[in-house]
Amino acid sequence: MTKKSEVLLEAIVRGADDRLAQDIVALDVANVTPVADYFVMMSGRNDRQVKAIVDAVEEAIEEAGFEVKGIEGKDGNRWILIDAYDVIVHVFTSEERGFYNLEKMWAEAPMVNVEAWLS
Template sequence: MTATEEAIRTVTVAAQAAADKFGTSVVAFDVSEQLTITDIFLIATGKNERQVSAIVDGVEEALHKVGRKAARREGDRENRWVLLDYVDFVVHVQHTEERSLYNLERLWKDCPQIPLDIVQHEPEADDDAS
C-alpha cells in the first residue's frame, strides 16, 4: 500500500506552509508500508523555538483553509519538537538540535521519499540576526 494522492496533495500544502515560515530541510516519506497508523511523515526544521512555533502555526492555518484539523498536537509547550497528527499523515517540526539528534531521515531511509513541489524561501539577512 502507498500513500493516497489526497494525502500527498495535503502534505504538499503543509510543506509549502512550513517553507513559507522559513522552515528548512523539508522532506516527506511514504511510511505506509512500514506503519499501519499513518501514510506519510513530513519533517521540517526551525532554527529556534519561536520559529518552530511559527512553522507549526503556519501549517495548521494552511491546512485549516483546506478543511483539515489536527487530531492531535504534541510538544508545543517546549517548541523543540512539535508533532501534528492528521491521521493519514504526521507533521514533525523540529528544532535544529532535535533534528540532528534524532535524525528521522536515518530511521526512515528505507521508505520512499515523496517529491515535494515547493518553493523554499531564503531568510533575509535581518532575519538571521534576530
C-alpha cells in the same frame, strides 16, 4: 496512500515553506507503517521559528479542508508533532532533529519529491 493525503501533504509543505522551514523532507511510509501515509520532517532555526512553522502548518491544514487530530510538544517548542491523520509532521529545532535523526530511523521509506511545492 490516496490523492487526499497527497493534497494534504502539499498543503503542509507549502505552509511550512511560507514560514521558511529548513530542510523539509517527506517520506512515503504507507508501506512501512499503518500509522500514516506520510511523515514530514523540517527544522526551524530557533524555538520561536518552530512555533511559527507549527502555527502556519496548522492553518494550512485547516484552510485545505482537513483536520488536525492533535499537536504534541508545544510547551517546549523544540520538537512538535502535528497529527493530521494521514500525515504526521515533525517540526524540530536543528539540534533536536540531529539528535533524534528520524530520517535514518525510517530510511526504508522512499522520499517524496517536494521541490515543486517550495518557493
